[in-house]
Amino acid sequence: MSDQGSLRSTLHQRGMRMTPQRQLVLDAVRELGHATPEQVCRRVQGTASTVNITTIYRALDLLEELGLVRHTHLGHGAPTYSAEEHEHVHLACHRCGTIDEVSTDLLDDLCRDLLARFGFALDATHLALSGTCRNCRNADAAEERR
Known part of the structure; x- marks a missing residue:
């Protein structure tokens, strides 16, 4: 099953819907390796310029709850997100x-x-x-x- 199909299935099982923004955030985290929410936002806005930082934070929180990304505090400042297999x-x-x-x-x-x-x-x-x-x-x- 594709990453998109897997995310869609996981969301559907929890009564949630798949949105393009959620997929874009997951794709950005995977592409960037380790990234702050602001870095994810810049990457997503390269494709979807109307997505704001609040949407990014909400998507990251949900993706972490689903076990698809993890965050780590690498010092002072914003947490860094990476794919779960990291x-x-x-x-x-x-x-x-x-x-x-x-x-x-x-x-x-x-x-x-x-x-x-x-x-x-x-x-x-x-x-x-x-x-x-x-x-x-x-x-x-x-x-x-x-």
Whole structure:
């Protein structure tokens, strides 16, 4: 079944209707990989200029509720949306803004420890870690040697 057919079927099962705007938002998120609502809006407006940011937010909320997209906070500002099959941890450098992706497997020990000690089940697929990237740390070290 096509992406459009799948979305249409999922919406129909919930008593909702398929709209071109919903499909455009889903397509934009998939095309952009990681995108803020504003970036999705710009992409959608390239095809449908009358779609406004409120419609984008509503569509993103619905698509997330349906499990078709996920949002992650990669630092300050708007959340970033990606397709649901995107499962990784984001490493966000708070100095230069670089975003790297690493496997959720790296957090397996932490997940087990949190569950055993606190009964807390971490959703590592919905996570961003803030820190300083290698390039910024190397630049700092070079500056200190001067």
